[in-house]
Amino acid sequence: MKTVLKQIDKIKKGQLKPVYAVTGTERMLIEEVTTSLTDTIRSGQEDDMNIMHFDLNETSIDDVIYEAESFPFFGGQKLIFIHSSYIFTGKKVSSAVKHTPSLVENYLKDPSDFSILVFIAPYDKLDKRKKVTKSLLKSAEVIDVTPASDKDTADYLKNYCEKSGYHMSRESLERLMQLTDRNLSKAKNELDKLMVYHIEDKEISMESIDKLVSKSLEQNIFELNERVLRKNIKQSIELYQDLLHQKEDPIKILALMISQFRLLLQVKILRTKGYQQADIAGILKIHPYRVKLALQTEKRFKQTTLSQAHRYLISADYEIKSGKVDPEMQIELFIWKFSTMTE
Incomplete structure (x- = not known):
């Protein structure tokens, strides 16, 4: 990620x-590259007419190359x-748009000096x-925007926070990353909202993170499973009802519950066989x-407990898909x- 940031810095300097x-799927970095080049x-x-956007799902690369080789009107x-x-x-794309890749190959050998x-x-x-x-890959400046590692994400958010004049503790940063699935794009968007909320005191607190950053469905299901495992009926049903009020599909909820219990079982079995976190x-x-989260959870429960919960859920899934029962109930x-259940 440091390489990407250096490349962006060069762009901003006009190099x-x-x-x-x-190339890559980190949306936030794609947007940052795009914005830096545009600015x-x-x-x-x-003249903004010299800044153009084409989509190859809609426009032929032939037309794009023609535009790149045509002198700017103004x-x-x-x-x-x-x-x-x-x-x-x-990638196979069903589209009426036809492309001639050889035109790109020829262009790359001698690109126009008036087009980027x-x-x-x-x-x-x-x-x-x-x-x-x-x-x-041979001719272009390749900017790799693959998803950032945990360390790179944490470093970026910390530096972004400091450069903007805000402070956030290590614990608050970890909580933000946890609630945004450790995804740089999500975390950056949520951090921008938190900065607006703390425009006066410039202190991003744990309390405001828990208050303002929405939990994903997966995170809510993880918490639901924890409550179920602790046999806390009241809190389990309250959270489940909250999810239903948010219009979440009970069949999707059940599928995620099964997936998470399966993961807990797999992690527990592999740990007992001597495998470490990275190996698992x-x-x-x-x-x-x-x-890491699964290891923290599975240690508190017997394998028989996790297996029984998983079997119950599989049975419930079968009953629903057979049309025998109401999914919500x-x-x-x-x-x-x-x-x-007695252990």
Whole structure:
């Protein structure tokens, strides 16, 4: 991520390249690259007509290359963003729009000095076997915006907070990351809202984070499962009813409950076999932080308890999909049934 921030800094200083390839799925960084390029070009000329956006789902790359090779009508420099650049991936798209990748390959050999092309490919990976992709990666300034690591996310949020004149404790930062699924884009958006809330005191508190940052459905289900495991009937049903009032689908709630109990079981079994957190994350192919939370939870319960809860949920799912029971009532029945189970 440090490389990306350095590349953005160069853009802001006007050190521009004729072609950029922005690859990866971190939306916030894509937006920052886009904004930095736009602001830099805009500061050097008055005409916004030279800033263009094309989407390859709607426009042929042939037309984009033609535009890049055409002189600006009022002079200056063109900035051309090419969104949904799926031609560099193995992605199959059903579209009437036809593309000629060889035009891109030829353009990259001798790009126009009055145009800056920015290919935005918000995908997990490119197809490096393709000739056009090889040409792009060889000729363009590649800006890798893959999702940031926990450390990079924390460092970015901390620095952003300090540069904006705000303070946030380590505990508050961890809570913010936890509630935003450790996703940089989500965390940055929530932090901006918190800064508006704390415009006077400049202190981002744990209390305001819990008050203003919404929990995701997955986080609410995690808390629901915890209450169920503790056999706290009243609080379990209250949270479940809250989710229903928020128009959450009971079938989706049940599916997430099953998924989380399955994860707890898998983590417990692997831990008892001697595997460490990093090993478990690799075996299950999930984020290490999810494993960390699962380890903290599963240690408090017997494997038989987790297995029984999982079996009850699987049975409830079958009853619902068979059309035998009401989905809303079945989850409440599971909560009551599990709470009376003797270990």
